[in-house]
Amino acid sequence: MKIASSVPSGLFHSGFPVSLYIHVPFCVSKCDYCAFYSLPACRWDGGGSSLRTAYVERMAREIESCALALGRPFETVFFGGGNPGCLRSNELSRLLEAACLFGRPGECTVEMNPESLDMSFLPVLGRYADRLSMGVQSLDAQVLSALGRNTSLSRVVGGIGNAVELRRRYGVKLSFDLMTCVPGQDEASALNDIDSLVATAEPEHLSLYCLSVEEGTPLAMRAHELEEWDQTRMLLACWQRLSLLGYEHYEVSNFAQKGNRCLHNSRYWALEQYVGLGPAAAGTAFCEEGIVRWGCPADVVAYCAGRPFSGYRHEFLSKEEELEEYLLVALRVKEGINFDAFATRFGFSFGELLDSECLRTLTDGSYVVGTTSFACTENGWMVLDDLVLRLALAADRVRHSKNGDCPVEPPVAP
Amino acid sequence: MSKDSRFTRNFCIIAHIDHGKSTLADRFIEKARLGTSRGPAQSQILDNMDIERERGITIKSQAVTIPYVAADGGAYELNLVDTPGHVDFSYEVSRAISSCEGALLLIDASQGVEAQTLANLYLAMEHDLEVIPVINKIDLPSADIPSCLHQINHDLGLDPDSTVLVSAKTGEGVDLLFEQIVKLIPPPAGDVDAPAQALIFDSHYDPYRGVIVHFRLFHGSIKEGDEILFMHSKATHKVEEVGIFQLELVRTGILQAGDVGYFIAGIKTISDIRVGDTVTLVSNPAKEPLAGFKDVKPVVFSSIYPVDTNDYEELQAAIERLKLNDASLVYEKDSSAALGFGFRCGFLGLLHLEVVQERIEREFDLSIVFTSPSVKYIVHMKNGEVLNIDNPLEYPDPMRVEFVEEPYIQANIITPTTYVGAIITLCMEKRGVQTGMNYLDEKRVEMIYEMPLAEVLFEFYDRLKSISRGYASFDYQVIGYRKTDLVRMDILVNGEPVDALSQLVFRGNVQARGRMVCERLKDEIPRQQFKIPIQAAVGGSIVSRETISAFRKDVTAKCYGGDISRKRKLLEKQKEGKKRMKMVGNVEIPQQAFLAVLKSDDKNS
Numbered sequence A: 001m002k003i004a005s006s007v008p009s010g011l012f013h014s015g016f017p018v019s020l021y022i023h024v025p026f027c028v029s030k031c032d033y034c035a036f037y038s039l040p041a042c043r044w045d046g047g048g049s050s051l052r053t054a055y056v057e058r059m060a061r062e063i064e065s066c067a068l069a070l071g072r073p074f075e076t077v078f079f080g081g082g083n084p085g086c087l088r089s090n091e092l093s094r095l096l097e098a099a100c101l102f103g104r105p106g107e108c109t110v111e112m113n114p115e116s117l118d119m120s121f122l123p124v125l126g127r128y129a130d131r132l133s134m135g136v137q138s139l140d141a142q143v144l145s146a147l148g149r150n151t152s153l154s155r156v157v158g159g160i161g162n163a164v165e166l167r168r169r170y171g172v173k174l175s176f177d178l179m180t181c182v183p184g185q186d187e188a189s190a191l192n193d194i195d196s197l198v199a200t201a202e203p204e205h206l207s208l209y210c211l212s213v214e215e216g217t218p219l220a221m222r223a224h225e226l227e228e229w230d231q232t233r234m235l236l237a238c239w240q241r242l243s244l245l246g247y248e249h250y251e252v253s254n255f256a257q258k259g260n261r262c263l264h265n266s267r268y269w270a271l272e273q274y275v276g277l278g279p280a281a282a283g284t285a286f287c288e289e290g291i292v293r294w295g296c297p298a299d300v301v302a303y304c305a306g307r308p309f310s311g312y313r314h315e316f317l318s319k320e321e322e323l324e325e326y327l328l329v330a331l332r333v334k335e336g337i338n339f340d341a342f343a344t345r346f347g348f349s350f351g352e353l354l355d356s357e358c359l360r361t362l363t364d365g366s367y368v369v370g371t372t373s374f375a376c377t378e379n380g381w382m383v384l385d386d387l388v389l390r391l392a393l394a395a396d397r398v399r400h401s402k403n404g405d406c407p408v409e410p411p412v413a414p
Numbered sequence B: 001m002s003k004d005s006r007f008t009r010n011f012c013i014i015a016h017i018d019h020g021k022s023t024l025a026d027r028f029i030e031k032a033r034l035g036t037s038r039g040p041a042q043s044q045i046l047d048n049m050d051i052e053r054e055r056g057i058t059i060k061s062q063a064v065t066i067p068y069v070a071a072d073g074g075a076y077e078l079n080l081v082d083t084p085g086h087v088d089f090s091y092e093v094s095r096a097i098s099s100c101e102g103a104l105l106l107i108d109a110s111q112g113v114e115a116q117t118l119a120n121l122y123l124a125m126e127h128d129l130e131v132i133p134v135i136n137k138i139d140l141p142s143a144d145i146p147s148c149l150h151q152i153n154h155d156l157g158l159d160p161d162s163t164v165l166v167s168a169k170t171g172e173g174v175d176l177l178f179e180q181i182v183k184l185i186p187p188p189a190g191d192v193d194a195p196a197q198a199l200i201f202d203s204h205y206d207p208y209r210g211v212i213v214h215f216r217l218f219h220g221s222i223k224e225g226d227e228i229l230f231m232h233s234k235a236t237h238k239v240e241e242v243g244i245f246q247l248e249l250v251r252t253g254i255l256q257a258g259d260v261g262y263f264i265a266g267i268k269t270i271s272d273i274r275v276g277d278t279v280t281l282v283s284n285p286a287k288e289p290l291a292g293f294k295d296v297k298p299v300v301f302s303s304i305y306p307v308d309t310n311d312y313e314e315l316q317a318a319i320e321r322l323k324l325n326d327a328s329l330v331y332e333k334d335s336s337a338a339l340g341f342g343f344r345c346g347f348l349g350l351l352h353l354e355v356v357q358e359r360i361e362r363e364f365d366l367s368i369v370f371t372s373p374s375v376k377y378i379v380h381m382k383n384g385e386v387l388n389i390d391n392p393l394e395y396p397d398p399m400r401v402e403f404v405e406e407p408y409i410q411a412n413i414i415t416p417t418t419y420v421g422a423i424i425t426l427c428m429e430k431r432g433v434q435t436g437m438n439y440l441d442e443k444r445v446e447m448i449y450e451m452p453l454a455e456v457l458f459e460f461y462d463r464l465k466s467i468s469r470g471y472a473s474f475d476y477q478v479i480g481y482r483k484t485d486l487v488r489m490d491i492l493v494n495g496e497p498v499d500a501l502s503q504l505v506f507r508g509n510v511q512a513r514g515r516m517v518c519e520r521l522k523d524e525i526p527r528q529q530f531k532i533p534i535q536a537a538v539g540g541s542i543v544s545r546e547t548i549s550a551f552r553k554d555v556t557a558k559c560y561g562g563d564i565s566r567k568r569k570l571l572e573k574q575k576e577g578k579k580r581m582k583m584v585g586n587v588e589i590p591q592q593a594f595l596a597v598l599k600s601d602d603k604n605s
């Protein structure tokens, strides 16, 4: 009881399903394109009582408190990073155990970089996780070095081998991340990555990302993103190849064999409730008025020094903001926006957004309006940012007219 | 408690642009220790509009009262009015001049006499002002004082011996200049006991205090509590506050003949106030109004529309208030198929138009678009009817038009001889005809041209500056109407005509103008999900065409975790950007596209 009461109220609404995201903010070294929050080993691996130990200590408590407060298994659990492979296997085990306090969730994914997955992790993962998500990025040594991944091709291949062994022994499903549109990478290389990965590991799931060169990263100092047309061609070729190989393109960057979509992310794309723990993690909680965005500052040192649940900040989203986030995530998924779900959530019909001005700015082939849903085509996904923007503008117009400040006939000027 | 007007001096500083008027005004204010109480003085203290500070130009005339104790021991009040130098704003100069007895004619020691030096001198002489020639920037190594003195004598016909040498930058010579002002400029001659006659030379709107009227009192006195009459509009008001300008408004309770200051009178109806009107007292009215100013004639016309059609009423309020402070602005209601309801406005020139745009946006926080500016044409119809047309949308069916006349100007260009060839070429391209050429000295020429005003509106000034490396100066006046061959060029965006982009163009210029407009729009209109053709057409035939390609991919790769709030904030920013664009058909045209089609073509210069 005492522990449970230390969960900030509103961190989640236990009347609704709750997922759990754990951010592990440690990496071996920083990749040159990385804009995520994590520290390289030189900053956290300092001898006996390292930051890592302190992190695990606090995190274990936070997870336990949440599990106790919920009193039943989480809907889904996701350990991301950073690189959870930077934890010792017993540390990871401790956190996973806490997350499964009331039983195994509907899905439990752990992210890990190939070079970190040594055999010592296998029993732990086999015991708690049912999905492993591995950041392979490429099987082309040149592309790996263009990305500034401090690893070698042979270690990557070794990690993939261990992953396959994990699946063989424990039935843990595999997902791999691949990167495309890397400066210097050509279409053949990108396709070859897909082919070899599928040939060697037959993953149930694949994420195919298009590199964005983020400001402030070392990569930005030496390279530019590929030309828009080259990106488009490369992406289309990869999408086509994956579909030929039997993967369903179910989200902008995600592909799955039948029945193997990522449940955790699917809930995220539906803007469902989840708790995010750890530095730089964010979560979405439901409350009476709408939703609350929970976040922890991106500062491992502060996190490790603080009491459990200290430092988390929250922000109430207005219904308009919630709608914008919903558009941003929901249209990423193949099925798009379900009219009933939308109307229940926002209190008006999605059809109202499709006013003439909005439709005029969209190309015909970019979306499909069905009887029950509105969804993007692959062409629409290519221009998703614009599509969402159009709908968000339409939402403003709907709001304007609902508030009654409709345009009036202007008065006559002198 | 009547004050002695023998100790008052009203003067303005006139000069060609950049010769140092605002800087000199700063020195005056500093010397008079006005600036000190406000901490480190900002530069160009009187240029208090944001645009003025950013562009380093003076747009509005501004007034300030400087207390000064002269060598003779007298405590003087010097009323200084800073004025703009750009040709568009000469109207402001003439208003400043009307409220003064003397003028400092500033000449840049390294540039010498320029076109506006002459134009402003003529204005001052028309109003019988005492003109003191001042050579400024004597600290510059390139200062050529003997040559300036020669020009003052030879080109301006002023007395080189009364010339004062100063550096507005270092302050050198400014003390002497103060003394000369006191000595040479006559005190105001008004009669304190006569019925009040005050000339309104400006006004502005203060959100807290309402309308503030700037005036020069020629006769009588005005004090708080007085019942005043605007002689032109016949409106009466009760004076609530009277004072002078000392950077801030300083209440004095009374002003009398010879003074320059402000009053506040709870004026609600903005149209009661007309710059140039005479104010007198209801109890003892003047027999007749003061001469006032010549009504300004706008030469450039363009329509203003709110980007968001819901902002129409706010736009109307903004324009009314701006008009208070910018008497040269004229406007009436207008409407367009593409842009909705707006206002047709008349401007003194393109710079004036840009300034109005910026002021509406900054001071009233409205997003607006302007349509292509036009001059006023006289259209003679076959049936004998004569139309004045400044709006392309009102241009009649060409089959019914007998002939058209367009306004011509006389341009005076002063340039170092090196650039004469290039300037002749430019003027010929602009359909100019040379009517005179005077060598001012071995190195400088004055060239006189007659050319269509419409040609001057488009890129003439920028190109003149660029081909002469900034040395040529230019001034013009409208001289009348001449026959021309005019067509209406329409612009189609994605197949739909955008009426707001239509222009009236000299037939010989259609090809070049059409190409330029299409290229500009291509640069300014953002790509969308589909291809957008842009065409220029005259009648049914296309004269130019460009295509904006569709974008293929804009989706950002990863989207997870805390990222979503960041993405939403980005989305909100993009939304704001889109709201500043005008939907025309299914294409968004950014506000700046409407202005960009008017700007000079860099490739040509």
Ligand SMILES: Nc1nc2c(ncn2[C@@H]2O[C@H](COP(=O)(O)OP(=O)(O)O)[C@@H](O)[C@H]2O)c(=O)[nH]1
Residues within 6 Å of the ligand: B015, B016, B017, B018, B019, B020, B021, B022, B023, B024, B056, B057, B058, B085, B136, B137, B138, B139, B140, B166, B167, B168, B169, B170
């Ligand atoms: N060296 C020097 N520069 C000056 C002097 N007076 C003005 N300037 C510079 O000339 C430029 C134009 O001055 P400004 O006062 O804005 O001229 P305005 O357009 O006549 O108001 C500015 O860069 C000033 O700093 C001077 O006496 N000496």
Ligand code: SF4
Residues within 6 Å of the ligand: A026, A027, A028, A029, A030, A031, A034, A035, A036, A038, A081, A082, A083, A113, A135
């Ligand atoms: S492993 Fe992932 S989180 Fe770590 S530095 Fe590389 S890209 Fe960033």
Ligand SMILES: [Mg+2]
Residues within 6 Å of the ligand: B021, B022, B023, B047, B056, B057, B058, B083, B084
């Ligand atoms: Mg100035």
